[in-house]
Amino acid sequence: MSFVTVDLLALARDANYFSTLTATNITAPAISLLSYHPDFQTVLGENATARKIADLPWEAFHEAGIYNKNDNSLYVTSNYQSLDDNINITVVSLDDYSITSTQFPDVWEANGGTSYYPPGADQSQTPPQQVYCDEGDFEHYSQLVAVDPNTNTSTILLTSFMGRNFSSINDARQHPVTGDLWFTDADYGYYQFFRPQPSQPKQVYRFEPKTGVVQVVADGFVEPNGLEFSPDLKTLYVTDTGAQQFTFNGTRPATIYAFDIQGDKTLTNRRTFAFSDIGFPDGIHCDTEGNVWAGAGDGVHVWNKEGILLGKIFVGETSNNFAFAPGKVFVFSNSRLWVVENVKVQGREVCKDFGIGCE
Template sequence: MASIKKNDIKWCDVNTKAERIERGQKVPLRLFNRPSPNSNSIDLKQYHSGFEDVVGIRPRYSLLLSSDESTGNHLFRNGCVFVQSPAGLVGHLYVMSGPLQVTNSSALPTILISHVICDYSSKSDSEESLMEEDEEYRYAFKTTSVEWKKLRPPKNMPMPAGACSFGRGVLYCSQGTLSSDTGGLWEMPQNQPPLPVLTSYLGRPFNSIQNVVKDRKGGLWFTDASTGFELDIRPKPKLPNQVYRVDTDGQNVRVVADGFGRPTGIAVNKDGSTLYVSDTDAIRADGSTDPTRAATIYAFDIIQRSGSSFLTNRRVFAYAREGVPSAVICDIEGRVFAACGDGVEVFSPGGIALGLIEILGGCTTICFGSTDKELLIGSGQRLWSFLMRVPIRDS
C-alpha cells in the first residue's frame, strides 16, 4: 500500500489556566481547558493534586495522523508499540486497526498494521528560550514529520491485536481465524518474516490472545479472551479466559490467573513486583454495553516459588470512570495509565484517580514514545502525541 508523508506536524500548548471548584460538588477539584473538548484538541481534568506533578502546567500535544478524511476506518485501535532506531532520531510505531470488512461479504474481516515512521529533531530556538525560563520542561526531541504505511499482516499471523517490543522487532498477539490451529505469539524482526514463539497451550488452541508485556527477567505475560469467538472469527473456546506466562523462548507456558470476563490490557511495573490486568467485560465484542460487568483494573503481586513466577494477592486496583480500560501501561514511578472511554485515565500507584487526559470519543491503545516524556495515544481514527512534565519511562 502507498505511504503518506506528513511534514507539517503542529504542536499545541494545553491551556493550563486552572479554575478551582468548591468541594462537595460531584466534579473534579480543578479543571483545565475550560472550552468543551472537540476532536481537534486534548483537554485535562484534574482529580488530585498529584496530576499536576505528572502533566505540569505547560503540557503539549499534537495530532500526528487522522483517517477522518480518507477511509474513516479505525486504523489506530490496538497494539500500540514503539521501537526506537539505533540512530536515535527515528522511531517506528506500529498500531493495529479494528476489524475491517472486506469487499467479499463471505470473507472474514481483516486487520491492518499501521507502520508510522517518526522523525525527531533537536529542540528549536524558541524551545531553547522556553527551557532557559523553566528547566523542568526539557523536551529533548519532538516529532517533526511522520511517514505512514498501512501493511497487511502475513497470512500465518492473522488478526493481530496487542504487541510489545521484542528483540530486534515486535512481538504480536495473533488472534487467529476460524481454523483452530491458528493464532498465538509471533515475533517479527524488522524487515523479516514472523517467527512463532507460542502457538498453543500444551496443544490446546488459545481463544484470541489480546495483549502481551515483557518483564525484565525474561518472561512474557499475556491475556487470552473469547473476543474472537464473539466476533465470529474464532471457533468455540476450548480454554477459559485466562492470563498466562511463558519464557521468551516459548518454553514453560503456564496459566497464572483466571476468573475474568474478558482479560484485555496487561502491564508490569518497573521493578517487576506488580502485574496489572484489565477486565473489559462491560463492553461486549459487538459494541453493546452492560454496566454491571467489569470495567476494572486488577493488581497482583509477582512472587517467586520453586523457581517460577506466581501471582498472589489479587485486588481491585481501579475502576474506569467511563468505558473500559482497553490498554494499561506503567510509568517509572508506578503510576498506571489506562486507555478508557473518556481518554487516558491516570492513577497513582495506590489506585487513586489523579486525572484525565481527555479525548473526545475516548481511546483504546497507548504506549510510550521516543522521549522519556512522550505518550502516544490511539483513539480509533486518530493518533496523538502528548508530552508530559516529568519522565514517565526510562530514557
C-alpha cells in the same frame, strides 16, 4: 495548553457536573488535560501540550504501539473490520509523523504486542523484534508471533495451551529479567464474529520462549485484556474489560486488578486496584514513578500507586491504548491519533525500547 481542574466536591454532589466543563462539553473529539489531583500536573509537567496529529477515514490506531529503533517508528495495530480485510499494522514515523501500513507473514488478526528479546539476544541493545498477539480467525489459531520488522520475517512462538486452542490472545509483556512472555486471552474475536466459540476459560498466562513451558497464572476474569508490570517488577496489573462483550453492560467489570508477583513466575494477592468511570480500562502501561495509565472510554486515565485517579488525557472518545516515547505520549482512538508533548514522566519501557533516559 493549560490544565483543566476538576472540582471533585462538585462532581461528588452533582452527577451532571462533568458536562458543564467547557473541555468536556464537546460535539466532536478534542484533547484536553483534566486534573483530578494536583499531582497530575507534576506527572505530566507544567509545559505539557497536546494536539491531534492524524484523523483518518479508517480505524488505523487501535492497539499495540511498539517502537522500532531502526526506522524510529511506532507500530500500531488497526481495528478489525472484516475477514476480507484483516488487521493492518500502522507505522507512525516519529521523525515527521507520516503514516504507512504494512502486514507481516503469519500474523492474521493482530491486537496487542510488546517489544521482544528472543532467547540469547543482547539485552544491552534495544529489542530487535516485536511480539504480536494474533487473535486468529476461523482458519488460523490464535497465537504469539515474533516479528522482525526490519526484515519482514516472522516466527510463530505459541499456538495453544497444551494443544487447546486459545480464544483470542489479547495483549502481552516480556518480563525484563526472565524473558518470559506474560499474556492475556479474551473472547473478542468471537464477539467480533471472526473466531469460533471459546473452548476454555479467560485467563492470564506465562510462557517461557526458551523452554516452551506455558502456565496459567490467573483466572476468574470476565475478559482479561491489558497487562503491565510495575517498575519494580513486584506487581502485575491486569485490566478486565468484561463490560464490553457483544454489547456494553455497565454492571460487568471495567476494572484494573493488581497481583503480587512471586519469584518472577506466579501471582498472589489479587485485589481491585481501580475502576474506570467511563467505558473500560483497556491497554495499560506504567511510568517509572509507578503511576498506572490506561486507555479508557474518554481517553487515557492516570492513577497513582494507591489507585487514586490523578487525571485524564481527555479526547472525548474511546482510547483502547497509547504509547510512551521520550517526552511524549501517543494516544490511540481508532481513527484518530493524538500526542501529548513535553511530558515530564517517562514510560517504564522507554529506556529499554529507545535507549534513552536510562540514567
